[in-house]
Amino acid sequence: MTTYPACRHCGTEMPLTFVDLGLSAVANSYVPMDKAGEPEPKYTLHTRVCEKCWLVQVDEDVPPEKIFTSDYAYFSSFSDSWLAHAKAYTEKMTKRLHLGPDSLVIEIASNDGYLLKNFVANGIPVLGVEPSGSVAAAAEKIGVPTLVEFFGEAVAKRLYDEGKRPNLICSANVLAHVPDINDFVAGVAQLLTGDAVYTVEFPHLLRLIEEVQFDTIYHEHYSYLSLLAVETIFASKGLRVFDVEELPTHGGSLRVYACRKEATHREGVGLAKVRADEKDARLDSAAGYAGFSEKVEAVREGLMRFLAEATGQGKHVAAYGAAAKGNTLLNYCGIGPDLIDYCVDRNPAKQNTLLPGSRIPVFDVDELRKRQPDFVLILPWNLKAEVIKQLSDLRSGGTRFVTAVPAILITA
Ligand SMILES: [Zn+2]
Secondary structure (H helix, E strand, C coil): CCCCCCCCCCCEEECCEEEEEEEEEECCCCCEHHHHHCCCCCEEEEEECCCCCCCCEEECCCCCCHHHCCCCHHHHHHHHHHHHHHHHHHHHHHHHHHCCCCCEEEEECCCCCCCCCHHHHHCEEEEEEECCCHHHHHHHCCCCCEECCCHHHHHHHHHHHCCCCCCEEEEEEEECCCCCCHEEEEEEEHCCCCEEEEEEEEHHHHHHHCCCCCCCCCCCEEEECCHHHHHHHHCCCCCEEEEEECHHHCEEEEEEEEEEEECCCCCCCCHHHHHHHHHHHCCHHHHHHHHHHHHHHHHHHHHHHHHHHHHHHHCCCCEEEECHHHHHHHHHHHCCCCCCCCCCCCCCCCCCEECCCCCCCCEEEHHHHCCCCCCEEEECHHHHHHHHHHHHHHCCCCEEEEECCCCCCCEE
């Protein structure tokens, strides 16, 4: 009898495939130029659907220490729109929860302090929890106290025993990144007391399905979350969701507000709306997940046709943004430096490396101005407007911008 991987939340076997993207290098493991000759480990990238709790998840775990290492290159502060998003959030929560000098805000996966610094500036005490030493050091430097740890129930219990009683716990784009989602949510539940609030942002599975955002699937992204699955997982740890906001970030995210079951928060209108949307899309049945693989193949065919035509005509194609999602796209399509000459990125930590898997070299953004490519493929399509604005001088020189998801689009 065939056995299937077990669901990371409820342990149910999962025969149902969402999409199988084959073998892929770990998305954020940029290869130093001097290690170009060395092979890199590859892992299967196969997502499945749990037909009991409807959690979509990757079925092979890459050990977290292989992903979130001390030289983990993601610094939140390199995206202007993300910084603005974080600042707006802190202002909103300060008002909504009446936060002040006697409050405490804990952010899990606080990165380089990009968000908590806004609370600090307003005299509101904070604590960041961040597993990557290099980004945590950057946070400390700007006055954001940061604990270098992987968050979970054990860390939460220690903080609780030390007397930490946060009024607000927040995390953006981390719930999907934890292999043991039960332990993580148990940790949040441990620290929430009274009417304290947990807000969590994650890319919405419904948007992923509808807009074929398969490139947001990579190894460090263990789960792909619907409100349905999140409510089930939270309930198992004594939490309830009381409000939901739909956000444009990362191609369409949810910000979910949760509290202890017995807390006094009343349900907001956003909750009923998103529940109904997911019901309409049949996310509570296998039908809601069917046909996704075929849509993913169509994206690959579209991109490969574009690249074959462009390079066939002697045109030069460069890529912008050494983002994890770009690596999934390039690896899945089997694209290398023969089709895309080079990639550029604003983050100096990624410059002068090779993209994992595809081995396309990464340079500073100014390389585009030196070489004036015919096309720039924007890999982080969620930042398209921002990128085109940054590079408006190239556009007037004849360079055209391209995005591949959900279908090839060349901006005039
Ligand atoms: Zn399950």
